[in-house]
Amino acid sequence: MLARKTRRDLRRNAGILLGVVAIIAVGAGSMVALGTAQRILEASQQAYYRDYRFADFWVDLKKAPLTVVDQIARLPGVARVEGRVVYDVILDLPDVDQPLIGRLMSAPQTHFRDTINGVCLVRGSGFSADRTNEVILSDTFARAHDLQPGDRIALILNRKRESFVIVGTAISPEYVYMVRGDGDLAPDPEHFGILYIRADYARDVLNFQDACNQIVGRIVPGEEPRLEALLDRIERLCAPYGVFAARPRARQASHRFLSDEIRSLGVTAVVMPAIFLGVAALVLNVLMGRVTQRQRTVIGTLKALGYSNRQVLRHFLLFGLWVGLAGGVAGGVIGLLLASGMMSIYRTFFQFPRYVTHVYPDLLLFGVAVSATFAVLGALKGAWRVLELQPAEAMRPQPPERGGAIYLERVRGLWQRLSFRSHMALRATMRHPGRTATGVIAMALSAAMIYLTLVFYDSTYYLLDYQFDAVARSDADIGMRDDASRAALREAERLPGVDAAEPVLGVACHLRHGWRERRVVVTGLAADHRLTIPRNADLTPVVIPPEGLVLTRKLAELLGVGPGDELTFTPVRGRRETRRVRVAATVDSFLGLTCYADERYLSGLVGEALAMNGVQLAVNPAKRTALFRAVKELPNAQGFSMQQDARHGIEKTLTQSMAASLGITILFAAVIAFGSMLNNSLIEIGDRLREISTMRVLGYASREVAGIFLRQNVIIAAAGLALSFPLGYVLARIVAHAYDTELFRMPLVFRPWTALTTAGLALSFVLVAQVLVYRAVARTDWLEGLKVKE
């Protein structure tokens, strides 16, 4: 009997419940979606790493004999080691003006799938037995340029232009996220590709007979905690051969991006649902309080008839349970749809041989169970209140609401200036603090979500502006394979289309301060440099003094030094003499651990007069094509990049995913704000049927009556909005702090425009909800409302 009553109560309150169910559905949906995406990525990552033997460490060297590889293999804890040749070159594609960067990697002629970081063939057949000048291209690069197996590609190797036949396209666990290295923010498949060439051929043509310049290895399972110590030993072993970098898996760029994404999905999969289900519980709490209040006569009667407290309680909890189940099941469906949408975005970022796609039934069940739990918790308090009533008392209708002055009325000047409709709205707001608080919390969370997303959107663009417009002011950068003299600078100045050229000296080195140590690249800039201007976050330029280093604030923090302190500097080149150097200043930076010095001073530190290994150019855009042609012929060039192209590549990749996340955030935020507002308004309309009816009889139009509820919602929204900004600010700081790594720091930009947009969106939620409020008011049977007895 009571079950039937539950069903009918649910049906009667369907309109109001829709809001709660929607919030629960979004909560459960985000849990299922994020959880599913996280598990798929994690499972795909693990399967890939296992099946293709993802390396545990990388050592970059100048040139080491292969015998050292055997020595490393004998170290305890090492499972397998391989030496290979990795060599950046400039690529010349027939239909592309711009010189592109290719990373040559040596691979065995057969069984290249079985090496460490095995090469996974996507298209084509692999190397043939008889031909040597064959290449397997990274799949994204091939697709970006519409290259097929059978096509030809030209590159400059050891000052000779060589033509290669593409025999396949491939992916690799090293490049799940196709970035060149630590400094890259996003994949740029148009301008960067991997080229696997036969190892014997590579050694031959690049002068690495029985030698390598990169060692990759895997450790015995269980040795992970001792990896850093092992790497130290390997570094000492390799020291004679010039170690540029030694990286454990944890610092490998692709792995780091992928793992960070998986980790952050895991965190979001807890935080988002918690917010939504929490709000749903609050809203349901308000709603159930009202439902039980309205049904107190019925409850009293049931009790008088002999229903036990437990039966009545169960009846009302069932009400909550059904709401939770409905939301949970809807959430499951939403979650799966959302997960498939997310995976289609991830597919463009992360290259796996296969995505281990799954529907995880336990996740779905958990989503439903958590939804139901929150909903029952939400229903608990309202139901509990009724139990405290004695049957006779419960059967008596509730005493009429008392009117009374609220605090604001003491501000007489202000109060008297407000219309009676504002008085009604304000008093109603103050009269139900729980209801109002729920509305304010929901709006605050909703707006904070939007604000936070917009702040990150702004911050990302600020970061791009900072990096590409303010700090790196050159149009094009050329990287050189070997140190060059001033003659190379003059050569660069004479390249077609070059308005100005400045030398750059990059020196890989160890910086030590006490027991703290970091391996970084110091960038040496000419005394009159204008094409790279180190700047603080507020864009004020930082002057590079003639002596001493300028450290990124993060690097200074990691080394525990400040301006005036001394540290030791050991270059990974030349005679490797350790010198004591002074920290001249610190500077902000958001990417990597940059460090600057005067070019002449830095040359002196490595025992040279005036060296350079890169050149930055200011280019006349009209003559780009001529420059491109000339750069392709430069024998000593191993890297080339156009700042604006790089920027556009990043923007293209980031914008797509940011737009998707912004869209979903706004949608979710709308559901919270909208659901809670609608719930509050419909409850208020139910409570104030007599007022509405009376006003309608007096001659107020539905629109005017609905205006009172609009005022009420605007008050609540404004309060929520006021809270959302500090809340969003604190959340942004927390998230930025969580992202504060050696690799990346988030500049936080809070623009008034962002706050305004947030407020505008919040207001639009109120207005959309108002349409439904208006319809509810217009549909009110006010003749019936007048008959309600007190």
Place this chain on the structure above:
Amino acid sequence: MGQATDNTPLIRIEHAGRVFRMGEVEVAAVADADLSIAPGELIVVLGPSGSGKSTLLNLIGAMDRPTSGRVLYGNLDLTAQSEPALTDFRRRKLGFIFQFYNLVPTLTARENVQVASELVRGALDPLEALGLVGLADRAEHFPAQLSGGEQQRVAIARALAKKPELLLADEPTGALDLEMAREVLGLIQRLNRERGLTTLIITHNPAIARIASRIIRIVSGHIAESRVNDQPIAAHDVSW
């Protein structure tokens, strides 16, 4: 809006009927009613509960439409008006008093009157309207701080504030004791006599009918009797 002049009736009901469909059953709440109300009359409609008197009041008050026949206000056919036009009509022409006062609990007496006075141009000042019902000194009280009689007087002030041409009262004393009822009826009678405010009271209480200038008896949706009362008694002589 049609204007009522002295020689035309203010309200004319012509063969009006109102049928409610309750599921499968049709119930005629009012059937074939004919009635005209002249300006300045004080009419009491008497009938037991369920007789259709509230439906009749709703038809006159433009809160409901007849399913047959017409309701005219002056020369204006209310039956033919749009919903917004009816809202506007109620706004300008009518004052309402309800059995349970229907004051907004979250507004003070003055603000409750203001709810009405803000609706029309040239309305009475809320304090002036409260003065007319003798409650100027309780203007800042909330309904919960007033007695039933006082609340009903606030409701009357609210009705008066719009300077209505017709006052409709649905069981105005239904929730009051005799003393308060006399007070409220006296007020209605005074407004009718001094200001010529056409008034229609519906009630099930025959004692009240004696203050009317005309008594209409309604039985099962039919107007059974319409009788002019030559000697209405003063409200303070009413007793039951």
